[in-house]
Amino acid sequence: MNQKPEMKVTIAGVELKNPVMTSSGTFGSGQEYSEFIDLSKLGAVVTKGVSNVPWEGNPTPRIAETPSGMLNAIGLQNPGMEVFIKRDLPFLKKYDTKIVVNVCGHTEKEYLEVVDRLSDEPADFLEINISCPNVKEGGIAFGQDPKAVEKITAEVKKHAKQPVIMKLSPNVTDIRIMAKAAEAGGADAVSLINTITGMKIDIDRRKFALANKTGGLSGPAVKPVAVRMVYEASHAVKIPVIGMGGIADASDAVEFLLAGASAVSVGTASFANPYAAVEIADGIREYMIKYQFEKIQDLVGAVG
Amino acid sequence: MKEQGMAVKSTCEIVSQKKLCPGIFDLRLNGPEITKEASAGQFVNLFLNDRSRILPRPLSICETDKEKGILRIVYRVTGEKAGTAELSGYLPGTRMEVLGPLGNGFLSDERYPDIAVVGGGIGIPPLLGLCRELPGKKTAVLGYRDHSLFLKEDFERTADRLLVATEDGSYAVRGNVLDAMEAAEYVPSCIMACGPLPMLRALKMWAGQRNIPCFISMEERMACGIGACLGCVVRSVKTDPHSQVKNKRVCRDGPVFDAKEIEL
Numbered sequence: 001m002n003q004k005p006e007m008k009v010t011i012a013g014v015e016l017k018n019p020v021m022t023s024s025g026t027f028g029s030g031q032e033y034s035e036f037i038d039l040s041k042l043g044a045v046v047t048k049g050v051s052n053v054p055w056e057g058n059p060t061p062r063i064a065e066t067p068s069g070m071l072n073a074i075g076l077q078n079p080g081m082e083v084f085i086k087r088d089l090p091f092l093k094k095y096d097t098k099i100v101v102n103v104c105g106h107t108e109k110e111y112l113e114v115v116d117r118l119s120d121e122p123a124d125f126l127e128i129n130i131s132c133p134n135v136k137e138g139g140i141a142f143g144q145d146p147k148a149v150e151k152i153t154a155e156v157k158k159h160a161k162q163p164v165i166m167k168l169s170p171n172v173t174d175i176r177i178m179a180k181a182a183e184a185g186g187a188d189a190v191s192l193i194n195t196i197t198g199m200k201i202d203i204d205r206r207k208f209a210l211a212n213k214t215g216g217l218s219g220p221a222v223k224p225v226a227v228r229m230v231y232e233a234s235h236a237v238k239i240p241v242i243g244m245g246g247i248a249d250a251s252d253a254v255e256f257l258l259a260g261a262s263a264v265s266v267g268t269a270s271f272a273n274p275y276a277a278v279e280i281a282d283g284i285r286e287y288m289i290k291y292q293f294e295k296i297q298d299l300v301g302a303v304g
Numbered sequence: 305m306k307e308q309g310m311a312v313k314s315t316c317e318i319v320s321q322k323k324l325c326p327g328i329f330d331l332r333l334n335g336p337e338i339t340k341e342a343s344a345g346q347f348v349n350l351f352l353n354d355r356s357r358i359l360p361r362p363l364s365i366c367e368t369d370k371e372k373g374i375l376r377i378v379y380r381v382t383g384e385k386a387g388t389a390e391l392s393g394y395l396p397g398t399r400m401e402v403l404g405p406l407g408n409g410f411l412s413d414e415r416y417p418d419i420a421v422v423g424g425g426i427g428i429p430p431l432l433g434l435c436r437e438l439p440g441k442k443t444a445v446l447g448y449r450d451h452s453l454f455l456k457e458d459f460e461r462t463a464d465r466l467l468v469a470t471e472d473g474s475y476a477v478r479g480n481v482l483d484a485m486e487a488a489e490y491v492p493s494c495i496m497a498c499g500p501l502p503m504l505r506a507l508k509m510w511a512g513q514r515n516i517p518c519f520i521s522m523e524e525r526m527a528c529g530i531g532a533c534l535g536c537v538v539r540s541v542k543t544d545p546h547s548q549v550k551n552k553r554v555c556r557d558g559p560v561f562d563a564k565e566i567e568l
Contacts, residue, residue: 025533026528026532026533027532028531028532028533028534032528032530032531032532032556033530033532035310035311035530036311036313036530048534054547054548054549055549056549056550056551057534057537057549057551060524060525060535060536060537060538061524061525062525062534062535062536062537063359063525063526063527063533063535063536064525065357065358065359065387067356068355068356068358069358070358070359070527072527072533072535074533074534074535077534077537077547077549077551079546079547079548079549080548083548204383219358220356220358248358268358268527270528270532271358271359271360271527271528271529271533272351272355272358272359272360273313273351273401274313274403274528274530275313
């Protein structure tokens with residue numbers, strides 16, 4: 001029996017040592033989690049969204065727990081691209097992992113400003129956040145109309161030196177149309193799902209649980225929706241799909257690979273267990289040994 | 305603020321759990337890896353065994369017995385469906401995952417000859433460990449809702465003096481912690497406090513007017529507890545070097561802050 005399955009995956013010509021990444025916004029820029037896990041054991045670290053200038057984010061409360069999930073409305077608080085490039089990127093560069101910089105903006109111009117600024121920096125991929133439900137301008141505003149998705153993808157591609165991953169929103173009627181629009185715009189890959197817009201009300205105080213009223217639902221509660229959308233998207237486009245949404249253990253990750261994801265990403269699970277992403281990478285390997293898969297590619301889309 | 309020691313995640317066994325008064329529980333866990341590094345004002349993340357509650361419960365450490373490796377947590381059950389209700393049903397012998405110690409605690413500072421340790425409601429428990437750790441003279445000022453005076457005996461044994469206020473006047477001074485201090489004509493050289501926001505706000509103003517240093521322990525809804533998710537921010541007076549905006553993370557930059565640094 002093969003005890004050493006090949007864990008490497010290649011996305012847009014970039015080789016990752018395994019298919020496990022971290023989901024943007026759940027992992028900061030890796031520094032906090034590096035106290036618990038070796039970041040070099042991850043396929044890639046995906047950073048919190050980075051904008052052209054520092055963003056304050058939303059008022060608190062920003063977090064609410066829900067059954068098997070949570071709502072967040074952080075509002076893309078981030079220190080801005082200059083501090084990110086000076087402080088956070090060099091920190092990540094010390095590790096033997098790929099770096100995916102998540103890019104956010106209010107306007108096309110702001111996205112492009114960040115993309116341009118990163119062109120000579122050591123980022124392996126850019127992930128373009130057109131799906132954040134918690135900011136008034138930008139974010140999801142670009143992600144719910146296929147024409148807007150194609151246009152911003154094409155503009156980003158004109159400027160980007162690195163491969164571009166478009167991060168898609170599940171808050172759409174048909175995810176296949178959005179994935180195809182990103183592909184038509186020249187995206188190198190798509191990642192999905194971002195959070196599902198939700199709401200929680202505190203009945204004792206008769207107030208919204210979140211100051212922003214609505215927030216993004218994540219965690220195991222969204223997983224079946226995410227698996228379905230990854231399946232649909234991966235059958236609609238030829239570019240790789242990075243699957244995420246409620247992955248809490250290796251069996252969840254395998255489900256996404258079987259549905260058609262070329263790589264997976266661990267988000268909210270890191271809050272419940274800071275070691276989750278590394279444990280999931282190990283668990284995928286064990287699954288491959290158990291069922292005698294030689295390489296990750298053999299798992300991708302192997303449901304049927 | 306005191307810099308945190310290295311946090312670890314470990315499986316801890318419940319040694320005892322008892323109800324101190326309606327809604328307030330006293331939990332003791334065997335967690336030597338965590339108590340070793342812990343200091344007053346820090347907190348731990350407790351992971352519930354019902355995994356449909358995915359987020360940890362960030363609860364302040366009441367006190368530690370470093371020799372025996374016992375972690376004491378005194379907490380309030382916040383509702384019938386709350387995770388703390390599940391926690392209150394755990395029996396001795398139950399094992400649970402605990403991550404900690406987390407955050408920056410109170411600084412045991414010998415510059416202040418007479419420290420007021422001021423707690424309101426469920427903000428009272430973490431001050432017990434602080435009273436034990438502080439080297440100089442300390443006065444505990446405790447504000448309760450009513451005559452459910454949880455931990456009062458513990459503070460009587462630990463602090464040099466105890467002032468109590470109850471909102472309903474059923475014990476000692478009627479009113480809040482400031483009423484208790486004013487009734488005793490007590491002006492400390494430093495305040496270290498934990499409690500509800502209106503109490504912290506009043507203390508910050510009172511201390512500011514008298515130019516008394518004031519350190520406060522803050523609370524906010526959290527997800528990760530280690531500084532990554534940016535859920536639990538409070539407004540800071542100056543731009544924070546980490547966030548580059550006027551936001552500080554309660555879990556990582558606090559929970560204890562110099563009151564002067566925070567907008568309340």
